Amino acid sequence: MRKTTGAVWQPDAAVVAGANLTKAIRDRGMSGYEEFREWSIADRAGFWQDVVERLGIVFRVPPTEILASPHDVEAPGWLTGARLNIAESCFGRDERSVAIVYSDAGRVRTLSLGELRRRVVRASSGLASFGVEAGDRVAIAMPMNVEAVTAYLAVIWLGGVVVSIADSFAADEVRTRLEIAGASIVITQDVTRRGGTQYPMYEKVVAAGAERAVVVETGAGMPLRDSDIAWSELAEGEGEPEAVDADAASFINILFSSGTTGDPKAIPWTHLSPIKAAMDAHYHHDIHPGDVVAWPTNLGWMMGPWLIFASLINGAAIALYDGAPMESDFGRFVEEAGVTMLGVVPSLVAAWRASGAVEAYDWSSVRVLTSTGEASNPSDMAYLMDLVGNKPVIEYCGGTEIAGGYITGTVLQPGVPAQFTTPALGIDVRILDEDNNAAASGELFLVGPSIGMSEILLNRDHHEVYFAGTPMLDGVPLRRHGDHIEALDGGYYRAHGRVDDTMNLGGIKVSSGEIERVVAALADISEAAAIAASPADGGPSALVVFAVVLDRGSADPADLKSRMQAEIRTHLNPLFKVHDVVVIDALPRTASNKVMRRVLRHRLAG
Numbered sequence: 143m144r145k146t147t148g149a150v151w152q153p154d155a156a157v158v159a160g161a162n163l164t165k166a167i168r169d170r171g172m173s174g175y176e177e178f179r180e181w182s183i184a185d186r187a188g189f190w191q192d193v194v195e196r197l198g199i200v201f202r203v204p205p206t207e208i209l210a211s212p213h214d215v216e217a218p219g220w221l222t223g224a225r226l227n228i229a230e231s232c233f234g235r236d237e238r239s240v241a242i243v244y245s246d247a248g249r250v251r252t253l254s255l256g257e258l259r260r261r262v263v264r265a266s267s268g269l270a271s272f273g274v275e276a277g278d279r280v281a282i283a284m285p286m287n288v289e290a291v292t293a294y295l296a297v298i299w300l301g302g303v304v305v306s307i308a309d310s311f312a313a314d315e316v317r318t319r320l321e322i323a324g325a326s327i328v329i330t331q332d333v334t335r336r337g338g339t340q341y342p343m344y345e346k347v348v349a350a351g352a353e354r355a356v357v358v359e360t361g362a363g364m365p366l367r368d369s370d371i372a373w374s375e376l377a378e379g380e381g382e383p384e385a386v387d388a389d390a391a392s393f394i395n396i397l398f399s400s401g402t403t404g405d406p407k408a409i410p411w412t413h414l415s416p417i418k419a420a421m422d423a424h425y426h427h428d429i430h431p432g433d434v435v436a437w438p439t440n441l442g443w444m445m446g447p448w449l450i451f452a453s454l455i456n457g458a459a460i461a462l463y464d465g466a467p468m469e470s471d472f473g474r475f476v477e478e479a480g481v482t483m484l485g486v487v488p489s490l491v492a493a494w495r496a497s498g499a500v501e502a503y504d505w506s507s508v509r510v511l512t513s514t515g516e517a518s519n520p521s522d523m524a525y526l527m528d529l530v531g532n533k534p535v536i537e538y539c540g541g542t543e544i545a546g547g548y549i550t551g552t553v554l555q556p557g558v559p560a561q562f563t564t565p566a567l568g569i570d571v572r573i574l575d576e577d578n579n580a581a582a583s584g585e586l587f588l589v590g591p592s593i594g595m596s597e598i599l600l601n602r603d604h605h606e607v608y609f610a611g612t613p614m615l616d617g618v619p620l621r622r623h624g625d626h627i628e629a630l631d632g633g634y635y636r637a638h639g640r641v642d643d644t645m646n647l648g649g650i651k652v653s654s655g656e657i658e659r660v661v662a663a664l665a666d667i668s669e670a671a672a673i674a675a676s677p678a679d680g681g682p683s684a685l686v687v688f689a690v691v692l693d694r695g696s697a698d699p700a701d702l703k704s705r706m707q708a709e710i711r712t713h714l715n716p717l718f719k720v721h722d723v724v725v726i727d728a729l730p731r732t733a734s735n736k737v738m739r740r741v742l743r744h745r746l747a748g
Contacts, residue, residue, distance in 0.1 A: 151527065151534040151557035157509075161553050162424050166196070175554050175564075182567040183589075186212060189568055190220070190593050193421045197455055200230040202387040209591070215618055216609060218591035220390060220414055227385035228394060228413040229298045232454035233259045235431060241454065243434055243479045244288055244462040248471070250478045252459075253288060258295075265296035267383050268376025272327075272356065276301025276386045279323050279396065283307040283316060283347055284331040286440050287462055289358045289373060291450055293329045294441060301386030303410075304395045308442025308650075309334050309343055312713050316350035322408045322601050323396045328352040329373070332364040336466055390414050396600065397444055399542040400644050400653035407543075407607070408600035415545035416451035418568075418594025422546040423452030425567055427483060427512055427536055428553045431457030436476060437485030437512075438467035443650060444542040445485070445514065458483075468493045473500030480507045484530070487515040489682040491522045494529075505530045510553065514538040516646045517637045519681030523559035537562045539625065539637050542651075543608075544569070545594035549586070549627065549635055560680055562635040568592045572620060573627055578613045583628040585641045587612060587620035595621070638676065639683055645674030647685055647718050654739065657685065660713045661706040666692050671729050671737050675721065675746050684721035688742050691725055699723045 158164055167178045170192075182189040187209035194208075203225035210219030237256030244251055253261075274280055280297045282304055284290050297304045305323040307316055309331070320328070330347045333340050344357050344364055357366055358373040366372065390413050398406035423429040435453045439445040453460045463475045467490055476484060484505070491513070494500050508530040513523065514537075523535050534557035540547035548571060551563040565571045570589035575581040588595075598604050612620045626638040639646070644653045657672035668690040674683035687706060691697045703723040710718050730741040 151532060153534070153553055153556065157553050160430075161428050162430065163428070163552055163554055166192070166425070175552060179564065179567055183570050186568060186591065190417075193424075193568075193593075194221075194417065197417065197420050197424065198231065198234045199226070199228075199417060199455075200234060201226045205390070212591065213618060215590040215621065216605060217597060220591075220593050224390045225387045226390065226413055227299065227301070227387050228416045228451070229262070229295050230385050231416070232295065232451065234455075235457040239431070239457065240434075240459040242288055242291065242460050242462060245464045245471075245475050245479075250475065255454075258292070261292045262295045262299055263382055264378055265292050265376065266300040267378040269296060269302070269356070270300055270383065271377045272354075272371060274300060274302055274327060277303070278327070279303045279305050279325040281305035281307050281320055281323070281325040281328040281352070282330075282441050283311075283328055284309055284343060284358060284441075285334050285464075286438075286446055286449075287464060289331075290441055290446075291460065291462070293356075293373075294447070294450060297329075298394045299385045300383065301388065303393045304441075304447075306395060306397045306441045306443075306446065308440045308715075310440070310715050310717050311442070312711075312715065313346045313349040314713055315715065316346060318405065319398055319408075320350060320352060322398075322405070326353040327356070328354070329356045329358075331358040332360055332362045388413065391597075395447055397447070397542045398442075399444075400651045400656060405601065406653075406656075407602055409542045409596055410598060410600065411447065411545060414593050416447070416455065418545040418592065419448045419451045420455035421568070421593075422538075422540075422550070422566060423448075423456055423458075426538070426547065426550045426552055427452070428510055429453065429456045429458050429483060433458035433482040434461050434480050434507075435459065435483045435485070436461035436463065436479065436481040438463060438472075438490065439485075444545070448546065449485075468497070468499065470499045470502070473503035473505075476500070476505055476508070477503040481505070482507055483510045483512065484508050485512045485514070486526065487682075488513055488518045488522060489516060491526045492519065492682065495522055495525045500529065509533055510536060512536040512538050514540070514547070515650070516682040517639050517676065517680055518560035519677065520558075520560040522681060527557075527559065535559060537637075539627075540566070541623065543596040544588070544592065544623075548588055548623065549637075558634060560636065561630065562637070563633065571627075572613075572615065573629055574613060583638075584626065586623055586625050586627040588623055589615060589618075590621050636680070639674055645672075645683055645685070647674070647683065650715070650717060652715075652718060656714060657687070657710065657718070660709050661687055661689070663709060663713075664702075664705055666697070667702075668692055669729060671739055671742055673739050673742050673746070675743070685718060686722045686724060686746060687720060688724045688726045688729065690728060694725060694727070697725045699725055 191208045205221040205224035207222040241255040241258040242253040305325040355370040393410045395411040536551040538547045555563040575584040628636045654672045671688045730738040
């Protein structure tokens with residue numbers, strides 16, 4: 143195993159001089175980052191107008207007002223009067239520039255921006271011929287590849303709404319998401335391949351009840367229903383369809399994020415959401431035209447759409463690897479693709495460190511690293527920094543419902559492994575204890591408004607989820623987010639996971655209720671409670687299930703663990719791994735019969 147230095151990263155003069163932030167600070171005549179960040183909070187309308195101009199956001203009709211109601215955090219009114227299709231802003235650079243770098247049968251290939259645009263336009267024409275109209279909701283359930291990116295932008299181009307579904311979900315979970323979003327058409331792939339194993343994807347979509355499907359064929363020779371069509375056979379209409387414009391608050395994407403109940407929250411992204419993602423990439427990740435951005439992800443999670451918009455709007459290329467990122471060949475792809483920004487989930491880094499799988503490759507092209515989805519382990523992040531020759535890790539914590547991060551870092555500030563250096567630009571934060579007093583460690587609340595923050599949920603009361611009962615600041619309610627954050631000396635922060643009944647497993651957010659619903663189906667389980675156990679030295683959480691069984695005398699935790707894992711693999715998601723099962727006489731409950739998972743977490747801790 144490669145040794146790590148654990149050193150703090152210090153920005154050198156060249157990095158600072160070339161940073162997007164440096165130019166913006168200089169253009170405004172400011173003294174440094176802190177003044178710039180304070181301005182982004184004090185003058186939100188001025189900040190976001192500047193962002194829109196720097197990113198080159200394309201409008202059919204420009205906004206008459208950037209921010210209509212700055213004190214209304216639930217309905218602030220962004221980009222009043224504007225008409226746009228955010229997909230057009232992905233194609234504002236030289237069409238000869240590289241848009242996608244991808245692996246194809248072991249070879250690295252590229253796709254130009256002009257060719258990607260032509261594919262998007264052709265696909266949107268073909269989908270229209272298939273019956274997709276503006277406003278229709280079209281699900282995409284397939285790996286993150288060239289066809290997935292094309293399909294995603296094509297649906298938005300013709301005025302449709304993408305329904306994002308991860309290809310790893312079981313058929314029942316796919317069905318749930320199709321029903322919640324009201325999607326009858328699914329764009330999918332015949333099979334997917336992970337770790338050398340082939341898994342049926344089209345069959346799963348059919349089993350989930352999809353009425354019609356467009357299927358990318360990979361040579362599996364799978365027959366299609368009469369109602370379905372191959373991606374390659376989509377018939378183009380006449381001419382080149384223009385992008386369908388809409389107001390800024392119109393939906394472009396429905397994503398899912400687990401809440402504290404069994405069903406996932408359905409969170410709409412609008413034409414505003416990509417502006418937040420691209421801003422974070424521009425300033426916090428310092429993405430420039432010509433960069434190559436790799437982040438192993440999927441359209442089912444917010445980082446998939448984030449990757450598309452953050453890269454293309456900033457003039458960078460998306461790097462797409464066809465395979466499992468844990469394997470050695472991913473290391474070769476990063477080297478041969480010339481990746482300049484590499485994004486990870488912490489559990490992936492832990493796997494690389496344990497196996498040494500990527501250590502043989504030259505990652506010197508990488509100048510910025512970034513990590514999200516789970517709490518990071520300091521020694522793992524120091525290892526990652528050393529893999530690329532001591533480059534910074536921009537820790538990035540946020541959520542689907544804010545289209546990006548609320549706390550992160552910059553290339554202007556010294557970087558400490560597994561620590562954040564700043565709240566995100568345009569968003570302020572408050573850390574409060576259980577009595578709602580300011581604290582160094584506790585639940586973090588957001589101070590809005592910001593472009594990208596959700597204003598509606600399809601299957602929940604948005605006010606109840608994010609604002610009901612929250613503390614007030616200057617007469618305005620704070621926004622609930624649910625993360626436990628600790629403020630450290632020197633202006634740094636550390637993440638400690640969730641304070642509610644959700645957890646992040648392998649970078650995927652899931653509720654305790656979703657896990658419990660599946661494992662409680664076992665005949666000998668009376669009831670169960672799932673919690674995320676955090677390592678003492680920090681890092682990704684581990685799934686632990688407390689189980690009340692019908693016959694404790696014959697209960698075998700190892701057998702229960704194996705059978706629970708099989709149920710989760712079949713009915714929820716094979717990527718969720720059970721770390722341990724604890725058999726218990728009864729679950730601790732409140733007077734109102736609510737399970738006290740905090741008591742269970744404390745029991746594990748000590």
